[in-house]
Amino acid sequence: MRPASVVFGPVKSRRLGLSLGVDPLVPKVCSFDCLYCEIGPTKVHTIERRLYRPTEEIKKALQERLADENLCFEVLTFAGSGEPTLHAELEELIIFAKELTDRPICVLTNSSLLWRKEVRKALLNADLVLPSLDAVNEEIFQKLNKPVKGLCASKIIEGLKKFREEFAGEIWLEIMLVAGVNDHEEEIRALAETVIDISPDKIQLNSVDRPPAYRQAKALPLNKLREIASLFKGEVEVITREALKEKSGKRKPSAEEILALISRRPAPSSEIAEALSCDFKATLSVLEELVKKGRAKTKRHQNQIFYYA
Ligand code: SF4
The missing domain is CATH 1.10.10.10 (Winged helix-like DNA-binding domain superfamily/Winged helix DNA-binding domain)
Structure with a gap:
Protein backbone atom coordinates (compact mmCIF):
# COMPACT_ATOMS: atom_id res chain seq x y z
CA MET A 1 0.00 0.00 0.00
CA ARG A 2 1.07 3.60 -0.60
CA PRO A 3 1.85 5.76 2.43
CA ALA A 4 -1.38 7.17 3.79
CA SER A 5 -2.07 10.88 3.38
CA VAL A 6 -2.92 13.13 6.31
CA VAL A 7 -6.35 14.09 5.01
CA PHE A 8 -8.21 11.51 2.97
CA GLY A 9 -11.58 10.99 1.40
CA PRO A 10 -14.33 11.95 1.71
CA VAL A 11 -15.30 8.30 1.85
CA LYS A 12 -18.80 6.98 2.17
CA SER A 13 -18.49 5.23 5.47
CA ARG A 14 -20.90 2.50 6.45
CA ARG A 15 -21.04 3.99 9.90
CA LEU A 16 -20.73 7.71 9.29
CA GLY A 17 -21.89 8.64 5.81
CA LEU A 18 -19.65 10.92 3.73
CA SER A 19 -16.61 11.18 5.95
CA LEU A 20 -13.50 13.32 5.50
CA GLY A 21 -10.70 11.48 7.28
CA VAL A 22 -7.78 12.95 9.21
CA ASP A 23 -4.93 10.58 10.03
CA PRO A 24 -2.74 11.94 12.85
CA LEU A 25 -0.40 8.92 12.73
CA VAL A 26 1.79 7.01 10.30
CA PRO A 27 1.26 3.31 9.45
CA LYS A 28 0.93 1.61 11.80
CA VAL A 29 1.08 2.84 15.38
CA CYS A 30 -1.26 1.16 17.84
CA SER A 31 -1.63 0.01 21.41
CA PHE A 32 -3.28 -3.17 20.07
CA ASP A 33 -2.42 -5.68 17.38
CA CYS A 34 -5.91 -7.05 16.70
CA LEU A 35 -6.32 -10.32 14.85
CA TYR A 36 -8.85 -8.69 12.54
CA CYS A 37 -7.08 -5.38 11.85
CA GLU A 38 -7.61 -4.29 8.27
CA ILE A 39 -4.46 -2.14 8.20
CA GLY A 40 -2.16 -5.09 8.87
CA PRO A 41 0.05 -6.11 11.79
CA THR A 42 1.08 -3.32 14.19
CA LYS A 43 4.54 -1.90 13.50
CA VAL A 44 4.86 0.37 16.54
CA HIS A 45 3.15 -1.33 19.49
CA THR A 46 2.97 1.32 22.16
CA ILE A 47 0.94 3.40 24.58
CA GLU A 48 3.35 6.29 24.35
CA ARG A 49 1.59 9.48 23.26
CA ARG A 50 3.83 11.33 20.84
CA LEU A 51 3.74 13.64 17.83
CA TYR A 52 3.77 10.81 15.29
CA ARG A 53 3.04 13.45 12.68
CA PRO A 54 3.89 17.08 13.44
CA THR A 55 0.77 18.95 14.56
CA GLU A 56 1.51 21.82 12.19
CA GLU A 57 1.70 19.43 9.22
CA ILE A 58 -1.74 18.03 10.05
CA LYS A 59 -3.24 21.48 10.54
CA LYS A 60 -1.82 22.72 7.24
CA ALA A 61 -3.13 19.70 5.32
CA LEU A 62 -6.56 20.11 6.87
CA GLN A 63 -6.67 23.83 6.20
CA GLU A 64 -5.73 23.29 2.55
CA ARG A 65 -8.31 20.55 2.04
CA LEU A 66 -11.09 22.52 3.67
CA ALA A 67 -10.29 25.55 1.50
CA ASP A 68 -11.80 23.66 -1.45
CA GLU A 69 -15.21 25.21 -1.92
CA ASN A 70 -16.52 22.20 -3.79
CA LEU A 71 -15.66 19.79 -1.03
CA CYS A 72 -18.72 17.90 0.14
CA PHE A 73 -18.63 15.87 3.33
CA GLU A 74 -20.89 15.08 6.26
CA VAL A 75 -18.47 14.48 9.13
CA LEU A 76 -14.78 14.95 9.83
CA THR A 77 -13.25 11.83 11.34
CA PHE A 78 -9.95 11.31 13.14
CA ALA A 79 -8.95 7.79 12.16
CA GLY A 80 -6.45 6.03 9.97
CA SER A 81 -3.14 4.35 10.57
CA GLY A 82 -3.64 3.08 14.11
CA GLU A 83 -4.97 4.51 17.38
CA PRO A 84 -5.62 8.28 17.03
CA THR A 85 -5.48 9.00 20.78
CA LEU A 86 -1.77 8.16 20.65
CA HIS A 87 -1.18 11.55 19.03
CA ALA A 88 -0.01 13.75 21.90
CA GLU A 89 -1.82 16.85 20.62
CA LEU A 90 -5.10 15.33 19.54
CA GLU A 91 -7.02 17.78 21.71
CA GLU A 92 -5.45 20.74 19.91
CA LEU A 93 -6.18 19.12 16.53
CA ILE A 94 -9.84 18.53 17.36
CA ILE A 95 -10.26 22.11 18.54
CA PHE A 96 -8.53 23.37 15.39
CA ALA A 97 -10.81 21.26 13.16
CA LYS A 98 -13.87 22.56 14.98
CA GLU A 99 -12.80 26.11 14.23
CA LEU A 100 -12.52 25.32 10.52
CA THR A 101 -15.77 23.47 9.94
CA ASP A 102 -19.28 23.26 11.29
CA ARG A 103 -19.48 19.55 10.52
CA PRO A 104 -19.51 17.10 13.44
CA ILE A 105 -16.06 15.95 14.56
CA CYS A 106 -15.78 12.20 15.13
CA VAL A 107 -12.98 10.14 16.63
CA LEU A 108 -12.48 6.40 16.26
CA THR A 109 -10.68 4.83 19.21
CA ASN A 110 -9.90 1.37 20.52
CA SER A 111 -10.61 2.71 24.06
CA SER A 112 -7.21 1.57 25.31
CA LEU A 113 -6.18 4.95 26.74
CA LEU A 114 -9.49 6.13 28.17
CA TRP A 115 -8.27 5.35 31.69
CA ARG A 116 -5.96 8.34 31.23
CA LYS A 117 -7.55 11.62 32.23
CA GLU A 118 -5.77 13.68 29.57
CA VAL A 119 -7.02 11.37 26.82
CA ARG A 120 -10.62 11.63 28.00
CA LYS A 121 -10.16 15.40 28.17
CA ALA A 122 -8.85 15.49 24.59
CA LEU A 123 -11.95 13.68 23.35
CA LEU A 124 -14.41 15.91 25.20
CA ASN A 125 -14.15 18.35 22.30
CA ALA A 126 -15.44 15.84 19.75
CA ASP A 127 -19.11 15.51 18.81
CA LEU A 128 -19.15 11.78 18.35
CA VAL A 129 -16.74 9.19 19.71
CA LEU A 130 -16.72 5.67 18.34
CA PRO A 131 -14.87 3.48 20.83
CA SER A 132 -14.55 -0.27 20.59
CA LEU A 133 -14.72 -3.05 23.14
CA ASP A 134 -14.45 -6.62 21.91
CA ALA A 135 -14.05 -8.63 25.10
CA VAL A 136 -14.49 -8.48 28.85
CA ASN A 137 -12.81 -11.79 29.60
CA GLU A 138 -9.12 -11.08 30.10
CA GLU A 139 -7.89 -14.13 28.22
CA ILE A 140 -10.10 -13.39 25.21
CA PHE A 141 -9.09 -9.72 25.26
CA GLN A 142 -5.40 -10.64 25.19
CA LYS A 143 -5.92 -13.18 22.39
CA LEU A 144 -8.11 -10.99 20.19
CA ASN A 145 -6.69 -7.49 20.68
CA LYS A 146 -3.09 -8.35 21.61
CA PRO A 147 -2.57 -5.18 23.67
CA VAL A 148 0.67 -3.63 24.85
CA LYS A 149 1.87 -5.42 27.98
CA GLY A 150 0.11 -4.13 31.08
CA LEU A 151 -3.16 -3.14 29.38
CA CYS A 152 -6.10 -5.17 30.64
CA ALA A 153 -9.79 -5.30 29.78
CA SER A 154 -10.96 -4.19 33.23
CA LYS A 155 -8.86 -1.01 33.07
CA ILE A 156 -10.27 -0.19 29.64
CA ILE A 157 -13.85 -0.82 30.76
CA GLU A 158 -13.33 1.53 33.73
CA GLY A 159 -12.02 4.16 31.31
CA LEU A 160 -15.09 3.76 29.10
CA LYS A 161 -17.43 4.18 32.06
CA LYS A 162 -15.61 7.30 33.25
CA PHE A 163 -15.67 8.73 29.74
CA ARG A 164 -19.43 8.18 29.53
CA GLU A 165 -19.87 10.16 32.75
CA GLU A 166 -17.80 13.07 31.45
CA PHE A 167 -18.69 13.22 27.74
CA ALA A 168 -21.82 15.03 26.62
CA GLY A 169 -21.61 13.95 22.97
CA GLU A 170 -22.66 10.68 21.39
CA ILE A 171 -20.90 7.39 21.94
CA TRP A 172 -21.33 4.59 19.42
CA LEU A 173 -19.69 1.49 20.81
CA GLU A 174 -18.40 -1.02 18.27
CA ILE A 175 -17.98 -4.69 19.13
CA MET A 176 -16.02 -6.73 16.62
CA LEU A 177 -17.02 -10.37 16.73
CA VAL A 178 -14.62 -13.04 15.53
CA ALA A 179 -15.75 -16.62 15.03
CA GLY A 180 -14.46 -18.99 17.68
CA VAL A 181 -12.81 -16.20 19.68
CA ASN A 182 -15.39 -13.92 21.34
CA ASP A 183 -18.68 -15.25 19.99
CA HIS A 184 -19.61 -17.85 22.60
CA GLU A 185 -22.65 -17.22 24.73
CA GLU A 186 -20.90 -16.69 28.05
CA GLU A 187 -18.72 -13.90 26.65
CA ILE A 188 -21.59 -12.30 24.75
CA ARG A 189 -23.73 -12.19 27.89
CA ALA A 190 -20.83 -10.70 29.87
CA LEU A 191 -20.32 -8.09 27.15
CA ALA A 192 -24.03 -7.26 27.11
CA GLU A 193 -24.00 -6.75 30.92
CA THR A 194 -20.92 -4.54 30.77
CA VAL A 195 -22.33 -2.45 27.95
CA ILE A 196 -25.34 -1.56 30.11
CA ASP A 197 -22.93 0.14 32.55
CA ILE A 198 -21.08 1.94 29.76
CA SER A 199 -24.40 3.20 28.41
CA PRO A 200 -23.46 4.06 24.81
CA ASP A 201 -25.97 5.81 22.56
CA LYS A 202 -25.61 3.01 20.04
CA ILE A 203 -24.11 -0.47 20.00
CA GLN A 204 -22.73 -1.55 16.63
CA LEU A 205 -21.88 -5.19 16.02
CA ASN A 206 -19.34 -5.90 13.35
CA SER A 207 -17.37 -8.86 12.06
CA VAL A 208 -14.39 -9.54 9.81
CA ASP A 209 -15.32 -7.79 6.57
CA ARG A 210 -11.92 -7.24 4.98
CA PRO A 211 -8.67 -9.19 4.73
CA PRO A 212 -7.51 -9.37 8.36
CA ALA A 213 -3.99 -8.88 9.72
CA TYR A 214 -3.99 -12.49 10.92
CA ARG A 215 -5.56 -15.38 9.05
CA GLN A 216 -7.20 -16.91 12.11
CA ALA A 217 -9.70 -14.01 12.24
CA LYS A 218 -12.89 -15.39 10.70
CA ALA A 219 -16.22 -13.68 10.16
CA LEU A 220 -19.54 -14.60 11.72
CA PRO A 221 -22.52 -15.11 9.41
CA LEU A 222 -25.19 -12.44 9.41
CA ASN A 223 -27.84 -14.66 11.03
CA LYS A 224 -25.52 -15.35 13.97
CA LEU A 225 -24.76 -11.63 14.32
CA ARG A 226 -28.48 -10.86 14.38
CA GLU A 227 -29.00 -13.53 17.02
CA ILE A 228 -26.23 -11.98 19.13
CA ALA A 229 -27.71 -8.50 18.63
CA SER A 230 -30.93 -9.66 20.28
CA LEU A 231 -29.01 -10.27 23.53
CA PHE A 232 -28.04 -6.60 23.91
CA LYS A 233 -30.24 -3.95 25.48
CA GLY A 234 -30.61 -0.49 23.93
CA GLU A 235 -30.08 0.60 20.34
CA VAL A 236 -28.10 -2.13 18.64
CA GLU A 237 -27.36 -2.69 14.97
CA VAL A 238 -25.29 -5.02 12.83
CA ILE A 239 -22.98 -2.98 10.61
CA THR A 240 -21.27 -5.53 8.37
CA ARG A 241 -21.21 -4.73 4.68
CA GLU A 242 -23.75 -7.43 4.02
CA ALA A 243 -26.12 -5.97 6.59
CA LEU A 244 -25.86 -2.42 5.31
CA LYS A 245 -25.99 -2.95 1.57
S1 SF4 B 1 -7.14 -1.10 17.49
FE1 SF4 B 1 -7.74 -0.68 15.42
S2 SF4 B 1 -5.86 0.00 14.39
FE2 SF4 B 1 -5.25 -0.97 16.31
S3 SF4 B 1 -4.81 -3.09 15.75
FE3 SF4 B 1 -6.95 -3.01 16.43
S4 SF4 B 1 -8.15 -2.69 14.57
FE4 SF4 B 1 -6.02 -2.19 14.07
Whole structure:
Protein backbone atom coordinates (compact mmCIF):
# COMPACT_ATOMS: atom_id res chain seq x y z
CA MET A 1 0.00 0.00 0.00
CA ARG A 2 1.07 3.60 -0.60
CA PRO A 3 1.85 5.76 2.43
CA ALA A 4 -1.38 7.17 3.79
CA SER A 5 -2.07 10.88 3.38
CA VAL A 6 -2.92 13.13 6.31
CA VAL A 7 -6.35 14.09 5.01
CA PHE A 8 -8.21 11.51 2.97
CA GLY A 9 -11.58 10.99 1.40
CA PRO A 10 -14.33 11.95 1.71
CA VAL A 11 -15.30 8.30 1.85
CA LYS A 12 -18.80 6.98 2.17
CA SER A 13 -18.49 5.23 5.47
CA ARG A 14 -20.90 2.50 6.45
CA ARG A 15 -21.04 3.99 9.90
CA LEU A 16 -20.73 7.71 9.29
CA GLY A 17 -21.89 8.64 5.81
CA LEU A 18 -19.65 10.92 3.73
CA SER A 19 -16.61 11.18 5.95
CA LEU A 20 -13.50 13.32 5.50
CA GLY A 21 -10.70 11.48 7.28
CA VAL A 22 -7.78 12.95 9.21
CA ASP A 23 -4.93 10.58 10.03
CA PRO A 24 -2.74 11.94 12.85
CA LEU A 25 -0.40 8.92 12.73
CA VAL A 26 1.79 7.01 10.30
CA PRO A 27 1.26 3.31 9.45
CA LYS A 28 0.93 1.61 11.80
CA VAL A 29 1.08 2.84 15.38
CA CYS A 30 -1.26 1.16 17.84
CA SER A 31 -1.63 0.01 21.41
CA PHE A 32 -3.28 -3.17 20.07
CA ASP A 33 -2.42 -5.68 17.38
CA CYS A 34 -5.91 -7.05 16.70
CA LEU A 35 -6.32 -10.32 14.85
CA TYR A 36 -8.85 -8.69 12.54
CA CYS A 37 -7.08 -5.38 11.85
CA GLU A 38 -7.61 -4.29 8.27
CA ILE A 39 -4.46 -2.14 8.20
CA GLY A 40 -2.16 -5.09 8.87
CA PRO A 41 0.05 -6.11 11.79
CA THR A 42 1.08 -3.32 14.19
CA LYS A 43 4.54 -1.90 13.50
CA VAL A 44 4.86 0.37 16.54
CA HIS A 45 3.15 -1.33 19.49
CA THR A 46 2.97 1.32 22.16
CA ILE A 47 0.94 3.40 24.58
CA GLU A 48 3.35 6.29 24.35
CA ARG A 49 1.59 9.48 23.26
CA ARG A 50 3.83 11.33 20.84
CA LEU A 51 3.74 13.64 17.83
CA TYR A 52 3.77 10.81 15.29
CA ARG A 53 3.04 13.45 12.68
CA PRO A 54 3.89 17.08 13.44
CA THR A 55 0.77 18.95 14.56
CA GLU A 56 1.51 21.82 12.19
CA GLU A 57 1.70 19.43 9.22
CA ILE A 58 -1.74 18.03 10.05
CA LYS A 59 -3.24 21.48 10.54
CA LYS A 60 -1.82 22.72 7.24
CA ALA A 61 -3.13 19.70 5.32
CA LEU A 62 -6.56 20.11 6.87
CA GLN A 63 -6.67 23.83 6.20
CA GLU A 64 -5.73 23.29 2.55
CA ARG A 65 -8.31 20.55 2.04
CA LEU A 66 -11.09 22.52 3.67
CA ALA A 67 -10.29 25.55 1.50
CA ASP A 68 -11.80 23.66 -1.45
CA GLU A 69 -15.21 25.21 -1.92
CA ASN A 70 -16.52 22.20 -3.79
CA LEU A 71 -15.66 19.79 -1.03
CA CYS A 72 -18.72 17.90 0.14
CA PHE A 73 -18.63 15.87 3.33
CA GLU A 74 -20.89 15.08 6.26
CA VAL A 75 -18.47 14.48 9.13
CA LEU A 76 -14.78 14.95 9.83
CA THR A 77 -13.25 11.83 11.34
CA PHE A 78 -9.95 11.31 13.14
CA ALA A 79 -8.95 7.79 12.16
CA GLY A 80 -6.45 6.03 9.97
CA SER A 81 -3.14 4.35 10.57
CA GLY A 82 -3.64 3.08 14.11
CA GLU A 83 -4.97 4.51 17.38
CA PRO A 84 -5.62 8.28 17.03
CA THR A 85 -5.48 9.00 20.78
CA LEU A 86 -1.77 8.16 20.65
CA HIS A 87 -1.18 11.55 19.03
CA ALA A 88 -0.01 13.75 21.90
CA GLU A 89 -1.82 16.85 20.62
CA LEU A 90 -5.10 15.33 19.54
CA GLU A 91 -7.02 17.78 21.71
CA GLU A 92 -5.45 20.74 19.91
CA LEU A 93 -6.18 19.12 16.53
CA ILE A 94 -9.84 18.53 17.36
CA ILE A 95 -10.26 22.11 18.54
CA PHE A 96 -8.53 23.37 15.39
CA ALA A 97 -10.81 21.26 13.16
CA LYS A 98 -13.87 22.56 14.98
CA GLU A 99 -12.80 26.11 14.23
CA LEU A 100 -12.52 25.32 10.52
CA THR A 101 -15.77 23.47 9.94
CA ASP A 102 -19.28 23.26 11.29
CA ARG A 103 -19.48 19.55 10.52
CA PRO A 104 -19.51 17.10 13.44
CA ILE A 105 -16.06 15.95 14.56
CA CYS A 106 -15.78 12.20 15.13
CA VAL A 107 -12.98 10.14 16.63
CA LEU A 108 -12.48 6.40 16.26
CA THR A 109 -10.68 4.83 19.21
CA ASN A 110 -9.90 1.37 20.52
CA SER A 111 -10.61 2.71 24.06
CA SER A 112 -7.21 1.57 25.31
CA LEU A 113 -6.18 4.95 26.74
CA LEU A 114 -9.49 6.13 28.17
CA TRP A 115 -8.27 5.35 31.69
CA ARG A 116 -5.96 8.34 31.23
CA LYS A 117 -7.55 11.62 32.23
CA GLU A 118 -5.77 13.68 29.57
CA VAL A 119 -7.02 11.37 26.82
CA ARG A 120 -10.62 11.63 28.00
CA LYS A 121 -10.16 15.40 28.17
CA ALA A 122 -8.85 15.49 24.59
CA LEU A 123 -11.95 13.68 23.35
CA LEU A 124 -14.41 15.91 25.20
CA ASN A 125 -14.15 18.35 22.30
CA ALA A 126 -15.44 15.84 19.75
CA ASP A 127 -19.11 15.51 18.81
CA LEU A 128 -19.15 11.78 18.35
CA VAL A 129 -16.74 9.19 19.71
CA LEU A 130 -16.72 5.67 18.34
CA PRO A 131 -14.87 3.48 20.83
CA SER A 132 -14.55 -0.27 20.59
CA LEU A 133 -14.72 -3.05 23.14
CA ASP A 134 -14.45 -6.62 21.91
CA ALA A 135 -14.05 -8.63 25.10
CA VAL A 136 -14.49 -8.48 28.85
CA ASN A 137 -12.81 -11.79 29.60
CA GLU A 138 -9.12 -11.08 30.10
CA GLU A 139 -7.89 -14.13 28.22
CA ILE A 140 -10.10 -13.39 25.21
CA PHE A 141 -9.09 -9.72 25.26
CA GLN A 142 -5.40 -10.64 25.19
CA LYS A 143 -5.92 -13.18 22.39
CA LEU A 144 -8.11 -10.99 20.19
CA ASN A 145 -6.69 -7.49 20.68
CA LYS A 146 -3.09 -8.35 21.61
CA PRO A 147 -2.57 -5.18 23.67
CA VAL A 148 0.67 -3.63 24.85
CA LYS A 149 1.87 -5.42 27.98
CA GLY A 150 0.11 -4.13 31.08
CA LEU A 151 -3.16 -3.14 29.38
CA CYS A 152 -6.10 -5.17 30.64
CA ALA A 153 -9.79 -5.30 29.78
CA SER A 154 -10.96 -4.19 33.23
CA LYS A 155 -8.86 -1.01 33.07
CA ILE A 156 -10.27 -0.19 29.64
CA ILE A 157 -13.85 -0.82 30.76
CA GLU A 158 -13.33 1.53 33.73
CA GLY A 159 -12.02 4.16 31.31
CA LEU A 160 -15.09 3.76 29.10
CA LYS A 161 -17.43 4.18 32.06
CA LYS A 162 -15.61 7.30 33.25
CA PHE A 163 -15.67 8.73 29.74
CA ARG A 164 -19.43 8.18 29.53
CA GLU A 165 -19.87 10.16 32.75
CA GLU A 166 -17.80 13.07 31.45
CA PHE A 167 -18.69 13.22 27.74
CA ALA A 168 -21.82 15.03 26.62
CA GLY A 169 -21.61 13.95 22.97
CA GLU A 170 -22.66 10.68 21.39
CA ILE A 171 -20.90 7.39 21.94
CA TRP A 172 -21.33 4.59 19.42
CA LEU A 173 -19.69 1.49 20.81
CA GLU A 174 -18.40 -1.02 18.27
CA ILE A 175 -17.98 -4.69 19.13
CA MET A 176 -16.02 -6.73 16.62
CA LEU A 177 -17.02 -10.37 16.73
CA VAL A 178 -14.62 -13.04 15.53
CA ALA A 179 -15.75 -16.62 15.03
CA GLY A 180 -14.46 -18.99 17.68
CA VAL A 181 -12.81 -16.20 19.68
CA ASN A 182 -15.39 -13.92 21.34
CA ASP A 183 -18.68 -15.25 19.99
CA HIS A 184 -19.61 -17.85 22.60
CA GLU A 185 -22.65 -17.22 24.73
CA GLU A 186 -20.90 -16.69 28.05
CA GLU A 187 -18.72 -13.90 26.65
CA ILE A 188 -21.59 -12.30 24.75
CA ARG A 189 -23.73 -12.19 27.89
CA ALA A 190 -20.83 -10.70 29.87
CA LEU A 191 -20.32 -8.09 27.15
CA ALA A 192 -24.03 -7.26 27.11
CA GLU A 193 -24.00 -6.75 30.92
CA THR A 194 -20.92 -4.54 30.77
CA VAL A 195 -22.33 -2.45 27.95
CA ILE A 196 -25.34 -1.56 30.11
CA ASP A 197 -22.93 0.14 32.55
CA ILE A 198 -21.08 1.94 29.76
CA SER A 199 -24.40 3.20 28.41
CA PRO A 200 -23.46 4.06 24.81
CA ASP A 201 -25.97 5.81 22.56
CA LYS A 202 -25.61 3.01 20.04
CA ILE A 203 -24.11 -0.47 20.00
CA GLN A 204 -22.73 -1.55 16.63
CA LEU A 205 -21.88 -5.19 16.02
CA ASN A 206 -19.34 -5.90 13.35
CA SER A 207 -17.37 -8.86 12.06
CA VAL A 208 -14.39 -9.54 9.81
CA ASP A 209 -15.32 -7.79 6.57
CA ARG A 210 -11.92 -7.24 4.98
CA PRO A 211 -8.67 -9.19 4.73
CA PRO A 212 -7.51 -9.37 8.36
CA ALA A 213 -3.99 -8.88 9.72
CA TYR A 214 -3.99 -12.49 10.92
CA ARG A 215 -5.56 -15.38 9.05
CA GLN A 216 -7.20 -16.91 12.11
CA ALA A 217 -9.70 -14.01 12.24
CA LYS A 218 -12.89 -15.39 10.70
CA ALA A 219 -16.22 -13.68 10.16
CA LEU A 220 -19.54 -14.60 11.72
CA PRO A 221 -22.52 -15.11 9.41
CA LEU A 222 -25.19 -12.44 9.41
CA ASN A 223 -27.84 -14.66 11.03
CA LYS A 224 -25.52 -15.35 13.97
CA LEU A 225 -24.76 -11.63 14.32
CA ARG A 226 -28.48 -10.86 14.38
CA GLU A 227 -29.00 -13.53 17.02
CA ILE A 228 -26.23 -11.98 19.13
CA ALA A 229 -27.71 -8.50 18.63
CA SER A 230 -30.93 -9.66 20.28
CA LEU A 231 -29.01 -10.27 23.53
CA PHE A 232 -28.04 -6.60 23.91
CA LYS A 233 -30.24 -3.95 25.48
CA GLY A 234 -30.61 -0.49 23.93
CA GLU A 235 -30.08 0.60 20.34
CA VAL A 236 -28.10 -2.13 18.64
CA GLU A 237 -27.36 -2.69 14.97
CA VAL A 238 -25.29 -5.02 12.83
CA ILE A 239 -22.98 -2.98 10.61
CA THR A 240 -21.27 -5.53 8.37
CA ARG A 241 -21.21 -4.73 4.68
CA GLU A 242 -23.75 -7.43 4.02
CA ALA A 243 -26.12 -5.97 6.59
CA LEU A 244 -25.86 -2.42 5.31
CA LYS A 245 -25.99 -2.95 1.57
CA GLU A 246 -27.17 0.17 -0.13
CA LYS A 247 -28.28 0.93 -3.62
CA SER A 248 -25.54 2.31 -5.86
CA GLY A 249 -25.73 5.55 -7.85
CA LYS A 250 -25.88 6.04 -11.61
CA ARG A 251 -22.65 7.70 -12.77
CA LYS A 252 -19.41 6.10 -13.96
CA PRO A 253 -16.42 6.63 -11.64
CA SER A 254 -13.06 7.90 -12.90
CA ALA A 255 -9.99 5.69 -12.66
CA GLU A 256 -8.30 8.19 -10.33
CA GLU A 257 -11.05 8.30 -7.74
CA ILE A 258 -11.12 4.51 -7.62
CA LEU A 259 -7.32 4.40 -7.19
CA ALA A 260 -7.47 6.98 -4.39
CA LEU A 261 -9.96 4.77 -2.60
CA ILE A 262 -8.31 1.37 -3.02
CA SER A 263 -4.82 2.64 -2.24
CA ARG A 264 -6.03 3.28 1.31
CA ARG A 265 -7.61 -0.10 1.85
CA PRO A 266 -8.71 -3.06 -0.27
CA ALA A 267 -12.37 -3.09 -1.21
CA PRO A 268 -14.74 -5.27 -3.22
CA SER A 269 -16.31 -3.78 -6.33
CA SER A 270 -19.75 -3.46 -4.72
CA GLU A 271 -18.33 -1.33 -1.94
CA ILE A 272 -16.31 0.83 -4.35
CA ALA A 273 -19.49 1.53 -6.30
CA GLU A 274 -21.32 2.37 -3.10
CA ALA A 275 -18.51 4.50 -1.68
CA LEU A 276 -18.29 6.58 -4.86
CA SER A 277 -22.06 6.58 -5.39
CA CYS A 278 -21.57 5.03 -8.82
CA ASP A 279 -23.26 2.48 -11.00
CA PHE A 280 -22.04 -1.01 -10.19
CA LYS A 281 -21.54 -2.20 -13.77
CA ALA A 282 -19.79 1.03 -14.79
CA THR A 283 -17.50 0.63 -11.75
CA LEU A 284 -16.72 -2.93 -12.79
CA SER A 285 -15.66 -1.87 -16.28
CA VAL A 286 -13.27 0.78 -14.87
CA LEU A 287 -11.84 -1.77 -12.43
CA GLU A 288 -11.35 -4.23 -15.23
CA GLU A 289 -9.36 -1.65 -17.20
CA LEU A 290 -7.27 -0.77 -14.13
CA VAL A 291 -6.40 -4.41 -13.53
CA LYS A 292 -5.60 -4.90 -17.23
CA LYS A 293 -3.21 -1.97 -17.15
CA GLY A 294 -1.59 -3.19 -13.94
CA ARG A 295 -2.75 -0.14 -11.96
CA ALA A 296 -4.90 -2.22 -9.59
CA LYS A 297 -4.56 -5.74 -8.26
CA THR A 298 -6.99 -8.23 -6.78
CA LYS A 299 -6.98 -10.72 -3.94
CA ARG A 300 -9.54 -13.12 -2.66
CA HIS A 301 -10.98 -13.01 0.85
CA GLN A 302 -13.92 -15.12 2.00
CA ASN A 303 -15.13 -15.78 -1.52
CA GLN A 304 -14.92 -12.15 -2.51
CA ILE A 305 -12.44 -10.36 -4.71
CA PHE A 306 -10.89 -7.28 -3.16
CA TYR A 307 -9.22 -4.64 -5.32
CA TYR A 308 -6.15 -2.81 -4.08
CA ALA A 309 -3.41 -0.52 -5.43
S1 SF4 B 1 -7.14 -1.10 17.49
FE1 SF4 B 1 -7.74 -0.68 15.42
S2 SF4 B 1 -5.86 0.00 14.39
FE2 SF4 B 1 -5.25 -0.97 16.31
S3 SF4 B 1 -4.81 -3.09 15.75
FE3 SF4 B 1 -6.95 -3.01 16.43
S4 SF4 B 1 -8.15 -2.69 14.57
FE4 SF4 B 1 -6.02 -2.19 14.07
